[in-house]
Amino acid sequence: MSSPTTSPRLAVIGTGRMGTALIGALSPHHRHILWASRDERRSADAVRRIGLDDHVRPADHEEAVKQADIIFLAIWHQDELDFVERHREHLAGKTLVQLANPFTADFTDLTTAYDTSAAEQLAEQIPEARVVGAFKNIFWVVFDQPQFPEGVSDLLVTGDDEAAKATVMRLLDPLPFRVLDGGTLRNNRVIERMTLLSREIAVRYDHYPRVAYRLLGQEH
Numbered sequence: 374m375s376s377p378t379t380s381p382r383l384a385v386i387g388t389g390r391m392g393t394a395l396i397g398a399l400s401p402h403h404r405h406i407l408w409a410s411r412d413e414r415r416s417a418d419a420v421r422r423i424g425l426d427d428h429v430r431p432a433d434h435e436e437a438v439k440q441a442d443i444i445f446l447a448i449w450h451q452d453e454l455d456f457v458e459r460h461r462e463h464l465a466g467k468t469l470v471q472l473a474n475p476f477t478a479d480f481t482d483l484t485t486a487y488d489t490s491a492a493e494q495l496a497e498q499i500p501e502a503r504v505v506g507a508f509k510n511i512f513w514v515v516f517d518q519p520q521f522p523e524g525v526s527d528l529l530v531t532g533d534d535e536a537a538k539a540t541v542m543r544l545l546d547p548l549p550f551r552v553l554d555g556g557t558l559r560n561n562r563v564i565e566r567m568t569l570l571s572r573e574i575a576v577r578y579d580h581y582p583r584v585a586y587r588l589l590g591q592e593h
């Protein structure tokens with residue numbers, strides 16, 4: 374782990390919708406981000422396309438897990454469980470930022486039971502790492518247009534390791550979202566279900582995929 378006086382080294386795993394959105398949001402504020410794909414040519418193409426090669430460097434999974442202190446997993450839940458199993462030896466003490474909502478393939482339910490969440494399952498799978506949940510309630514297109522009529526979207530950050538959660542919250546602070554401490558990983562049982570519900574409502578009212586929310590009313 375880097376000392377507190379140096380910036381943590383970041384990696385984003387996955388070049389899909391959320392990986393691309395995250396790179397776009399993080400790269401103006403952080404240098405030396407590794408963007409990793411299963412196929413390094415795909416991440417090299419993605420870096421070229423986005424035109425940020427002085428801040429973002431393409432990598433494979435192996436290099437990303439070895440080099441980075443904080444690893445954003447922009448991949449699906451089953452894939453992240455397999456990913457941590459494959460790279461366990463390099464993940465001890467690292468922070469994994471977990472985005473996954475464990476939706477069924479038809480987006481009508483979750484694959485997890487009511488007494489757990491994708492975030493908790495990941496933490497159980499890799500107890501030697503520090504899991505922080507984030508971005509579950511923000512859909513990929515919202516990164517491009519974060520302003521809603523009520524203001525920017527809340528970004529709920531959860532974690533059982535308070536120091537890791539605080540580090541991630543600081544890191545996300547410059548992003549165009551209202552970063553809120555969402556409590557412990559257990560709260561993802563609710564957050565992941567709220568995301569499913571907000572998606573359903575957005576589809577019903579023809580707002581999908583502009584899905585995000587603000588939880589707090591006016592300040593005292």
Ligand SMILES: NC(=O)c1ccc[n+]([C@@H]2O[C@H](COP(=O)([O-])OP(=O)(O)OC[C@H]3O[C@@H](n4cnc5c(N)ncnc54)[C@H](OP(=O)(O)O)[C@@H]3O)[C@@H](O)[C@H]2O)c1
Binds near residue numbers: 510
């Ligand atoms: N889409 C949203 O609005 C949204 C919002 C909140 C949270 N999330 C969560 O974010 C995660 C990613 O969603 P997404 O919409 O970005 O999905 P996506 O567009 O399908 O991207 C997923 C990426 O995962 C990588 N991948 C595929 N199979 C893999 C495997 N077996 N092992 C490792 N990596 C693999 C691929 O990147 P490479 O080809 O580069 O390897 C792929 O582009 C999901 O867990 C989702 O629940 C999504």
